[in-house]
Each structure stands twice: as structure tokens, then as C-alpha cells.
Amino acid sequence: MARNAQENPGAPHILIVGGGYVGMYTALRLQKKLKRELKRGEVRVTVVDPNSYMTYQPFLPEAAAGNISPRHVVVPLRRVLTKCTVRKARVTELDHDQGWAIVQPLAGPPERIHYDYLVMAAGAVPRLLPIPGLAENGISLKTVGEAIHLRNHVLEQLEIAESTDDAELRRKALTFVFVGGGFAGVEAVAELEDMTRDATRYMRKVTPQDLRFILVEAADRILPEVGPDMGRWTAEQLRGRGIDVKMNTLLKSAVDGRIELSDGSSFQAGTLVWNAGVKAAPVVRRSDLPLDEKGRVKGTEYLTIEGMVRAFTAGDNAAIPDLTQEGEYCPPNAQHAVRQAKLLGDNIVRSLRGKTLKPYVHSNIGAVAGLGLHKGVAQTYGIKVKGWPAWFMHRTYHGAKVPTFNRKLRVVADWTLALFLKRETVSLATVEQPRAAFELAALDDLPPAGREKETESAA
Structure with a gap:
């Protein structure tokens, strides 16, 4: 098959599958290290991703809670990867x-493209379990679209409760279930509980006491990344805010919005958020790359793919040995992904120039988590921090790590304005049905007979 038409079809072609942390930062590193070669067309880099932007996922809970504009947690790939094909x-x-x-x-038919070097950086997708009703009723928090949807959905549930006197319907609308006690689950339940509490200040029928937030975790502790002591402290803080933290508990069913847990409890809930783990993106299973028992690409300490030449991998879809802990693998977090990507880019350049590759070695510096406005927990370099100082550390760290000066400035601007202005708690659920008003107007303009026929058809 012929190669893609390019200025220099004989130039080495580097294909990067995925435009997340690893994909974008690898491409940025290649742009820096191969500046002249890319300019002269001696090397080509192509980044393929279903989205044309990179999402800074640690900010998704804050975006869902309205502390940061959703557009400010994404980085347009074409704007930063000017010397690559996106x-x-x-x-x-x-x-x-x-x-x-x-x-x-x-749009259009699929296309076969050829390459010389591969970077498998497709990332991960939510790990769904065969739980009845989960796929139909659950919401994840892995993308900016899901963050926007979750915010609108939660606020819409408050509107439902405010607009009805039906006690059963109100209880369902005001019951919010979050499954998964890791970073994503804990930060999501904490931020959204904070937001809904603010929203009830402007309502007549709904009070903070009416809200029911439940965090479900299969293990015997939450936030294992910050250590057992800080995990216990976080659970106590959440319970003190009225959040029911259920550990050693599994979700058994969610059919028609009825939540059934392994502790025997059963109740209706209008919101089910699923953050119970991830798995490698489906494309890795549709390839000839070697996979481990968890479905991850088998990587080496050099960020190459085991047993293959000119093939590299890192991030959530890869099993990379952790050289600081014998027998362990690097955890799937942003801290490792960003550092792996820089070395991965350097190792590709070394490979192109016939030099020896370098191994990836990085000791975990700790973890920080936001628990709502002015609340947080952290453990860095063995030092335990909680409350306002941890929240400040969380914002300082992630404010510094969000890519590009443009995004840093916009995020800091959002935070600064929030010091002086009240949080917006308006549901824009109609954005998910933009043609609803148009269709209603069109139906209203039909003659009565046609209107009845259209209504029957819709039913």
C-alpha cells in the first residue's frame, strides 16, 4: 500500500495513538528535540485522537462543580502541536x-495509514462491571463532556425536587450515589456536594438536610493514595458533611434507578456516578501488541513495547515497571504520565539517532486531593496535610501543571473571580436537547390531525 501523500514520503513517520497526557507531551517533546528535522520534512509526526484536544483530568471534578469553566480544562492539540499532523x-x-x-x-470510509515508529498512548476507558442497570443509568467522569453533563444533571435533579410535592419523586431526585473511593470518586462527591449545598440557598423547598449523598467503595478504605491515616480522616470529614461513606460495599444492581447494595440496602436514586476503575482503551486489544493479564500493553523500563522494535508506550494503557519498587508497576496517574512522556520523546529521538535508550525512574512525590471549596487532603514526601493548607497545595500544584500558559492564566482567573463572585448554579440541561424547542414549535404549527399523528409517532 502507498504511504500517505506528504512532502517527503520517505521520511520516518511517527504515529502517536492518543492525544492525552502521554500523546500530547510526547509530541511536544518531539517538536522541541526534532525542530529542524520536522521543519525540513525529514521526520513526520501524526497524532490521532477521537478529540482534537487534551483534557486535564484532575480538574474535571471542579469543572463539574462550576469552579472552573469546562473550556479551560482542555488544550487544543492543533494550537500547541503546530509542527505535527493532528x-x-x-x-x-x-x-x-x-x-x-x-x-x-x-465522516467517510476508514483509511489505512503506514508508519515507522509507534507510540501507543490511547489511555483508558471506564471499567464497567456486569451489574444490571449500570450501563443504562451510570455516569462516568473521564471527559469534559461528562463533567458538563453531570453538572447539568445534578442541578436538574434539584429543580425536579423544587418543582414537585411528590415525596417519593423528591427523595429519588435528591439521592446521589457515587461508586468508587479513589481520587476521581472522592473528589467528585465532595465537589458536587459542595455545589448542591450552595444551590439550595436559593430554593424554597429544598434544604441541605434533604440532600442524600452516598459514596460506595468495595475496599476497606478510601483514597489509598494518601495513606491509611489520611484516608480515615477524609472519610470522617465526608461523614461530618452528611455524606454516607459505605466501605466494604458493592453495587449489585441499578435497574430503573433502584440502587441495590451488598449491605442489603435498596433505594431509588436520580444520580449514579461510576468511578470504580479504568481499563486500557479498546484499540490495544485490536492490535498485535503484547498484553498482560489486565489487558495493558506490556512495556519495559525504557518505555518500549516488550518484544517489538520501534514501538513505545506509556500512561494508563501500559504496564511500565516501577524501578523504585521491585515487582511493582507505575500507577496510572498524571504524575507518571507526564514524566514518562518526556522520556519517551527523548528515547524516540535517541532511537532515530542510533543512541542508547534511558530507563524511566521516578519516585512518587505524593498525592493531593480537593474536597470542595477550602477543603483538601494531601501527603507529599511523607508529610501529611489536611484542610485549607491541603486545598491550597492542591490548587497550587495543579495550577502549575495544567499545560500551556494560556490555560494556567484562564484557570487562575476562574479561581480569582470565585473569591469575589458567587458560584453559578444554573442548570443548562437543554443544551443536550437543542432541537426540543424547534420541534415543539413545528408541532404547534401542524394542523390538529397532523399534530395527533406526530404525537402518536413520538410515543
Whole structure:
């Protein structure tokens, strides 16, 4: 098959599958290290991702709670990767031995593209379990679209409760269940509880006492990343805010919004948020890359793919040995992904120039978590911090790490304005049905007979 038409079709072609942390930072590193080669067309870099932006995921809970504008937690790939080709498409199949990938664009037929170097950085997707009703009723928090939807959905539940006197309907609307006690689950329940408490200040029928937040965790503790002591402290703080923290508990069913837990409790809930783990993106299973028992790409300490040449990987879809802890693998977090990406880019350059690759070695510096406005928990370099200081550390760290000066400035501006202005608690649920008003107007303009027929058809 012929290669893609390019200025220099014989130049080494580096394909980066995924535009998240690893994909974007690897491409940025290649732009820096191969500036002249890219300019002269001696090397080509293509980044393929279903989205044309990179999402800074640690800010998704704050975006869902309205502390940060959703547009400020994403980085447009084409704006920062000016010397690379960015394709908004999905890689559906890959054969590294033959050096080709099948790319499905937004419209039109799939295309086969050839490459010389591969970076598998497709990331992860939510790990769904075979729980009845979960796929139909659950909401994840992995993308900015989900953050926007979750915010609108939660605020809409408050509006439902405010607009009805039906006690059963009110209880369901005001019951919010979050499954998963890791960073994503704890930060999500804490931020959204904070937001809904603020929202009830402007309502007549709904009070903070009416709200029911439940955090469900299968293990015997939450936030294992900050250590057992800080995890226990966090659970106590959440319970003190009225959040029911259930540990050693599993979700058994969510059919028709009825939540059934392994502790025997059963109740209706209008909101179910699922943050109970992730798995490697589906494309890794549709390739000839070696996978481990968890479905991750088998990587080496050099960030190469085990047993393959000119193939690299890192991030959530990869099993990278942690050289600081014998027998362990690097955890799937942003701290490791960003550092791995820089070394990965350097190692590709070393490979192109025939130099020896360097191993990835990084000791975990700790973890920080936000628990709502002015509340947080952290453990860094063995030092335990909680409350306002931890919240300040959380914002300082992530404010510094969010990519590009443009995004840093916008995020800091959001935080600064929030010091002086009240939080916006308006549901924009109609954005998810933009044609509803148009269709209603069109139905109203039909003659009575046609209107009845359209109504029957819709039913």
C-alpha cells in the first residue's frame, strides 16, 4: 500500500495513538528535540485522537462543580502541536509487524495509514462491571463532556425536587450515589456536594438536610493514595458533611434507578456516578501488541513495547515497571504520565539517532486531593496535610501543571473571580436537547390531525 501523500514520503513517520497526557507531551517533546528535522520534512509526526484536544483530568471534578469553566480544562492539540499532523479520528485496528493502522475519521470510509515508529498512548476507558442497570443509568467522569453533563444533571435533579410535592419523586431526585473511593470518586462527591449545598440557598423547598449523598467503595478504605491515616480522616470529614461513606460495599444492581447494595440496602436514586476503575482503551486489544493479564500493553523500563522494535508506550494503557519498587508497576496517574512522556520523546529521538535508550525512574512525590471549596487532603514526601493548607497545595500544584500558559492564566482567573463572585448554579440541561424547542414549535404549527399523528409517532 502507498504511504500517505506528504512532502517527503520517505521520511520516518511517527504515529502517536492518543492525544492525552502521554500523546500530547510526547509530541511536544518531539517538536522541541526534532525542530529542524520536522521543519525540513525529514521526520513526520501524526497524532490521532477521537478529540482534537487534551483534557486535564484532575480538574474535571471542579469543572463539574462550576469552579472552573469546562473550556479551560482542555488544550487544543492543533494550537500547541503546530509542527505535527493532528487527526480527529479513531484508530480501530493496528498491525505493528506490518507497520499500518486503520483510522476511522469523523465522516467517510476508514483509511489505512503506514508508519515507522509507534507510540501507543490511547489511555483508558471506564471499567464497567456486569451489574444490571449500570450501563443504562451510570455516569462516568473521564471527559469534559461528562463533567458538563453531570453538572447539568445534578442541578436538574434539584429543580425536579423544587418543582414537585411528590415525596417519593423528591427523595429519588435528591439521592446521589457515587461508586468508587479513589481520587476521581472522592473528589467528585465532595465537589458536587459542595455545589448542591450552595444551590439550595436559593430554593424554597429544598434544604441541605434533604440532600442524600452516598459514596460506595468495595475496599476497606478510601483514597489509598494518601495513606491509611489520611484516608480515615477524609472519610470522617465526608461523614461530618452528611455524606454516607459505605466501605466494604458493592453495587449489585441499578435497574430503573433502584440502587441495590451488598449491605442489603435498596433505594431509588436520580444520580449514579461510576468511578470504580479504568481499563486500557479498546484499540490495544485490536492490535498485535503484547498484553498482560489486565489487558495493558506490556512495556519495559525504557518505555518500549516488550518484544517489538520501534514501538513505545506509556500512561494508563501500559504496564511500565516501577524501578523504585521491585515487582511493582507505575500507577496510572498524571504524575507518571507526564514524566514518562518526556522520556519517551527523548528515547524516540535517541532511537532515530542510533543512541542508547534511558530507563524511566521516578519516585512518587505524593498525592493531593480537593474536597470542595477550602477543603483538601494531601501527603507529599511523607508529610501529611489536611484542610485549607491541603486545598491550597492542591490548587497550587495543579495550577502549575495544567499545560500551556494560556490555560494556567484562564484557570487562575476562574479561581480569582470565585473569591469575589458567587458560584453559578444554573442548570443548562437543554443544551443536550437543542432541537426540543424547534420541534415543539413545528408541532404547534401542524394542523390538529397532523399534530395527533406526530404525537402518536413520538410515543
